[in-house]
Amino acid sequence: xxxxxxxxxLAILGALLVTGGVVYARRRALPPGKTPxxxxxxxxxxxxxxxxxxxxxxxxVRPLTPEELARAAEQERYVAGLARTxxxxxxxxxxxxxxxxxxxxxxxxxxxxxxxxxxIGAKAAQKLLEQVTDLLDxxxxxxxxxxxxxxxxxxxxxxxxxxxPLDYSPxxxxxxxxxxxxxxxxxxxxxxxxxxxxxxxxxxxLLVAGDTFRAAAGxxxxxxxxxxxxxxxxxxxxxxxxxxxxxxxxxxxxxxFDVVLCDTAGRLHTKKELMDELQKIRRSCAKALAxxxxxxxxxxxxxxxxxxxxxxxxxxxxxxxAVLFKETMDFTGLVLTKLDGTAKGGVVxxxxxxxxxxxxxxxxxxKVDDLRPFDxxxxxxxxxxxxxxxx
Ligand SMILES: Nc1nc2c(ncn2[C@@H]2O[C@H](COP(=O)(O)OP(=O)(O)OP(=O)(O)O)[C@@H](O)[C@H]2O)c(=O)[nH]1
Numbered sequence: 001x002x003x004x005x006x007x008x009x010l011a012i013l014g015a016l017l018v019t020g021g022v023v024y025a026r027r028r029a030l031p032p033g034k035t036p037x038x039x040x041x042x043x044x045x046x047x048x049x050x051x052x053x054x055x056x057x058x059x060x061v062r063p064l065t066p067e068e069l070a071r072a073a074e075q076e077r078y079v080a081g082l083a084r085t086x087x088x089x090x091x092x093x094x095x096x097x098x099x100x101x102x103x104x105x106x107x108x109x110x111x112x113x114x115x116x117x118x119x120i121g122a123k124a125a126q127k128l129l130e131q132v133t134d135l136l137d138x139x140x141x142x143x144x145x146x147x148x149x150x151x152x153x154x155x156x157x158x159x160x161x162x163x164x165p166l167d168y169s170p171x172x173x174x175x176x177x178x179x180x181x182x183x184x185x186x187x188x189x190x191x192x193x194x195x196x197x198x199x200x201x202x203x204x205x206l207l208v209a210g211d212t213f214r215a216a217a218g219x220x221x222x223x224x225x226x227x228x229x230x231x232x233x234x235x236x237x238x239x240x241x242x243x244x245x246x247x248x249x250x251x252x253x254x255x256x257f258d259v260v261l262c263d264t265a266g267r268l269h270t271k272k273e274l275m276d277e278l279q280k281i282r283r284s285c286a287k288a289l290a291x292x293x294x295x296x297x298x299x300x301x302x303x304x305x306x307x308x309x310x311x312x313x314x315x316x317x318x319x320x321x322a323v324l325f326k327e328t329m330d331f332t333g334l335v336l337t338k339l340d341g342t343a344k345g346g347v348v349x350x351x352x353x354x355x356x357x358x359x360x361x362x363x364x365x366x367k368v369d370d371l372r373p374f375d376x377x378x379x380x381x382x383x384x385x386x387x388x389x390x391x
Pocket of ligand 1: 337
């Protein structure tokens, strides 16, 4: 073989490798079950038009944009975080519809039974069942693709809770968030992860250890502050949490923090005095913010946001907990934690449907960046996008 032939061979091999690599990278970046987005066909160039009929010009493969890559990476996280839930009721449904079964009373009963034991709440289960039943009523055999399309649409409707985007830049700063919930649901951990989230966005963060009841809670938050590299406001053990949080917010305003994140002690919604204490804490937040702004207390109702944290592993009980909390305390958002460790992630549908309060974040692991802003489309895709992968 002459050296010219060797160069030619190497050039062809190189071109094949580059094209293959780009196609592979695009496929890897897509969530399972997704076909690559259609790219707009390029305008035919004069030289293309001159090609003989039957011959096609080479269309260059467009690399994914950074936004598309980020979106695909986020989708992969959701897919991984919700694997157990997919392995639960989604897998059961997938098995029912595999192989185009005949529509029968037994099939309908089985669908009903799976949906009503799926920890998605009775109302959400009923909504999904009605949509699927409507479809089955008009079919002799169950077409799995159509069933899943109907389920995805119904799930999106349930999750579409109207809510303005979170505003982390009030004027004047700081943005103040209060975290509430039952013991052990993940409030302190979520606050630590949120501190990291804000820090990464370039905001100055102050953590406020409003759980003065449990000594270890302050220490736990201190560890997070060190880990994230942000400051912490600690009160004395046993101090009045309202006063610690008031002083923390005042300090946040005085010292120019962008974000003040306040922890509270875990409490059962059934303990009246503890729920009253939460109301007092909220009034303290309002008082501190009013003073910082130089306005009357009546003008401010409380912190900018109050998030109720729910542990997804307890499924329907988390829904019951949220309903009871709402009777005594206003909250502007929900955080569902520990979705990675449970098959009961369908509870996200249940709480949205029942409470009509937006889910703002979900916890899908123990790592700092495993707290993700809630994305309804990514959630629906991860749960119902590719049922054949649910086993
Ligand atoms: N796997 C997993 N574990 C989590 C997640 N969020 C929190 N946890 C774990 O849940 C446990 C309890 O978390 P904490 O943050 O201490 O809960 P808390 O609500 O502050 O608890 P109290 O202060 O007792 O009310 C810890 O072991 C956390 O690591 C999550 O999204 N996934």
